Amino acid sequence: MQGLRAVAVALVLVYHVDHDLLPGGYVGVDVFFVISGFLITSLLLREARTEGRVSLGAFYVRRIRRILPAASVVLVGTGLAALWLLPATRLAETARELVASAVYVENLFLAGESVDYLAAESAASPVQHFWSLAVEEQFYLLWPLLFAAWAAGGPRWGRRRVALAAAGGVLAVSLGFSAVLTATDPQPAYFLPQTRMWELAAGGVLAVASVRIVWPVRVRWVLGWAGLAAIGWSVLAYDDQTPFPGVAAVVPVAGAAAVIAAGCNGGRWSSYGLLASGPARFGGDISYPLYLWHWPVIVFASALTGSARLEPLYAGLAVVVSVVLAWGTKVAVEDPVRRWGLLRSGRRAGVFAVVAALVVVLVGAVQVGRYEWLKGAEFDPVQHVGPAALGTSEPMGSGAVPLYPSAVAAGEDFPDVKDECQAPPETTRLQSCVYGPDDADTTVALVGDSHAAQWAPALRTIADDHDWQLHIYAKSSCSFTLTTMERNDRDYDACTEWNESLLDELSGDIEPDILFTTSSANNKAASASSQSDGALDIAAGMNRLWSPLEDAGTDVVAIRDNPRMATRLPECVSLHKDDLAQCEQPAEDAFSNDDPQVIAAGNDPDADVVDLTEEFCTGDTCLPVIGNVTVYRDSHHLTATYSEMLAPKLERAAGNALGGL
Structure with missing residues (x-):
C-alpha cells in the first residue's frame, strides 16, 4: 500500500x-x-x-x-x-x-x-x-x-x-x-x-x-x-x-x-x-x-x-x-x-x-x-484624477501619491452587480438589475458578460444624472449573440437560450432607447476553427440580435473590449510599486484578438461603436495605473473606480445616439 x-x-x-x-x-x-x-x-x-x-x-x-x-x-x-x-x-x-x-x-x-x-x-x-x-x-x-x-x-x-x-x-x-x-x-x-x-x-x-x-x-x-x-x-x-x-x-x-x-x-x-x-x-x-x-x-x-x-x-x-x-x-x-x-x-x-x-x-x-492595514489611501479627487492625466508627461501619475484603489483593495473594487444581475453560467432564467424611476423618459439597457457588467458604475452615474432608467443584464462568458458560444470546451447552450429570452424581453417589455453591449473578445464560438473565424461568427450572431431591436427604434452602442493585460495587475502593482513600468503591456498583445463588437458595428450602419483604447493606452503601451488610479482589479476587468471615471466618454456616445442630451 x-x-x-x-x-x-x-x-x-x-x-x-x-x-x-x-x-x-x-x-x-x-x-x-x-x-x-x-x-x-x-x-x-x-x-x-x-x-x-x-x-x-x-x-x-x-x-x-x-x-x-x-x-x-x-x-x-x-x-x-x-x-x-x-x-x-x-x-x-x-x-x-x-x-x-x-x-x-x-x-x-x-x-x-x-x-x-x-x-x-x-x-x-x-x-x-x-x-x-x-x-x-x-x-x-x-x-x-x-x-x-x-x-x-x-x-x-x-x-x-x-x-x-x-x-x-x-x-x-x-x-x-x-x-x-x-x-x-x-x-x-x-x-x-x-x-x-x-x-x-x-x-x-x-x-x-x-x-x-x-x-x-x-x-x-x-x-x-x-x-x-x-x-x-x-x-x-x-x-x-x-x-x-x-x-x-x-x-x-x-x-x-x-x-x-x-x-x-x-x-x-x-x-x-x-x-x-x-x-x-x-x-x-x-x-x-x-x-x-x-x-x-x-x-x-x-x-x-x-x-x-x-x-x-x-x-x-x-x-x-x-x-x-x-x-x-x-x-x-x-x-x-x-x-x-x-x-x-x-x-x-x-x-x-x-x-x-x-x-x-x-x-x-x-x-x-x-491586509486591512495595507488597503491604503482614501479617494482624493485632486490627486486621483484618472483619465484626466492622459496626455500629460506623467500619465500614470506621481509616484509620491498613494494609489486609489490601492493594490490591496483593487481586487475587491467590483461593480455593484454581484448578486442581482451577474447570472451564473448554468442558468437560463433572465435576471437583471434595474436603476432609476419607473416613469423615466429614457430607458437604457446594458447587456453582455462580465465585461459589460464592469461598465455598470459608469452607466449608473449617467443614468442618475439624467433620470434615466437603466436595466443591466449580464451572464458569465456570454456574449450578446445568437451564435452558439463555447465554454469549458462545450457548447454553451444556456447562453443561447439566455440571449433568445433577452431579445424577447428587450423587444417586448423594455424597449430601450439605447442598448449598450460589450463582452470579452476572448470568448469563443463553438463551431469556429480559429479565434479569428470565431470573432466573425460571433459578430454575425450579434447583428442578428441587433436588427430586430433597431427596427423597433433602439439605438445600439457597441463598446470595444478593453485591453487584456499579461498578469493580475493588483499583484504586479503591489510587487513593483516603485517601477510600475514592469506592469505595462504592449498594445499589440493587449488587443491580440479581433473584437466581435467592432466587427458587428462595422457590418451595421445604424450601430455606433465606442472605442476607449486611448483611455487605457498611450501610444503603443497599455498602462496599469492612470492618474494615480488603479485601472484593473485582475488582468482584464476594470476597477469600479476607473469605470465610473469614464462615464463622460459613454455619456458622449449616448448623446450621439439620442441626438443630444
Whole structure:
C-alpha cells in the first residue's frame, strides 16, 4: 500500500510542478481516495467482527491522531510564511482559505468560488489542496455510521452481502450524481463531496468484497500491472480539459482498486516488487506530509519568481524542499504522535482539535489585519484624477501619491452587480438589475458578460444624472449573440437560450432607447476553427440580435473590449510599486484578438461603436495605473473606480445616439 501511496503523491507533485509533464497527474488524488476508503473500511470491518460493534468515538479519535497534527503544522507554517512570501493582495483570501481548511470545508469554499464569476481570476491559494482532505473528512462523517448500523443490526443484518449492498448503493448513487453534475456544471462538481464519495466508497466496496476472496497468483499479477497501466493511461490521456471527475474518474479509480486487490504477492516480476522497493516505501512513508507541503512550496516559489510556471531549476528546488519538509514533519510530528501514544483519549484529541483550529484562525486574523492595514489611501479627487492625466508627461501619475484603489483593495473594487444581475453560467432564467424611476423618459439597457457588467458604475452615474432608467443584464462568458458560444470546451447552450429570452424581453417589455453591449473578445464560438473565424461568427450572431431591436427604434452602442493585460495587475502593482513600468503591456498583445463588437458595428450602419483604447493606452503601451488610479482589479476587468471615471466618454456616445442630451 505504501508503494501505491508513493505513486499517487508523485503524480500530483509532478503535475503541480509542470502540467505538461503529466497532464493527468491530478488523478493521484483519486488514487488516494481509493486507498483511504479501502483502509478505513477494512478497520471498520475488523472492529465490527472482533468487537461486535463500531465505536464512533474511537473512530474519530483515530482520525484526529492520524490527520490533524501534520495538517495543523502545515496550515500554521503556511499561514505565517504567507505574511512574508505572498503579495499583500492575496492575504485576505489566503486567510479565508486557511480557516476553511482548518475546519475541513475548503472544498465547499472552492466550489462556491468557482461559480462566483466576478472573483473567478483569484490567484491559487497555498492551501487550496486541502479540498481533498475536506472531502475525505466529510465522507467519514457518514461512512462509519453505515457500518455502525450494520454491526448493530445483529445476525440478520450483519451479513457481508448486506454491507456490500449498502456500500455499493452509496457508490452507485454518488457515481451517477458525479456523471450528471460533471457534464452540466463541471467547476463546482470537481470539489463537491457528492461527486467524489463514490471513489472512497469504491475502496470500501473492495474491502468488503475482499474479505472472502483469495485471488490466484496469476490473477494478482495481471491485476497489479493492469491497475498501474490504467492509472498511467489516465495520467497521459487526461488533461485540464477532461471533464472530471464524472465517468472519466472510473479509469484511475478502477486502476487503484486493481492494484490494491493484487495485494502483496503476485509472483515473480509482479507490480508488488516495484511498489515494495525502498524508494517506493520511502515515498509512501512521507506521502501524506509531502502532499500537504508540496503545494504551498510551489505557490510560494511562483510568487517569489513572479512566474506562474516554474523554470526547471526552481521546480527542482521546490521538489527538494517539499521532500525535506515532508520528511521532517514525519520524523518530528507524525512519528512521535504514533510512538508515544499521544492523543489517544477522546478528551485530549478533542482539545487538540479545538486548539489547533483556534491557532489557525489566529494566524488568519493576523493576515486579515495586515491586509486591512495595507488597503491604503482614501479617494482624493485632486490627486486621483484618472483619465484626466492622459496626455500629460506623467500619465500614470506621481509616484509620491498613494494609489486609489490601492493594490490591496483593487481586487475587491467590483461593480455593484454581484448578486442581482451577474447570472451564473448554468442558468437560463433572465435576471437583471434595474436603476432609476419607473416613469423615466429614457430607458437604457446594458447587456453582455462580465465585461459589460464592469461598465455598470459608469452607466449608473449617467443614468442618475439624467433620470434615466437603466436595466443591466449580464451572464458569465456570454456574449450578446445568437451564435452558439463555447465554454469549458462545450457548447454553451444556456447562453443561447439566455440571449433568445433577452431579445424577447428587450423587444417586448423594455424597449430601450439605447442598448449598450460589450463582452470579452476572448470568448469563443463553438463551431469556429480559429479565434479569428470565431470573432466573425460571433459578430454575425450579434447583428442578428441587433436588427430586430433597431427596427423597433433602439439605438445600439457597441463598446470595444478593453485591453487584456499579461498578469493580475493588483499583484504586479503591489510587487513593483516603485517601477510600475514592469506592469505595462504592449498594445499589440493587449488587443491580440479581433473584437466581435467592432466587427458587428462595422457590418451595421445604424450601430455606433465606442472605442476607449486611448483611455487605457498611450501610444503603443497599455498602462496599469492612470492618474494615480488603479485601472484593473485582475488582468482584464476594470476597477469600479476607473469605470465610473469614464462615464463622460459613454455619456458622449449616448448623446450621439439620442441626438443630444
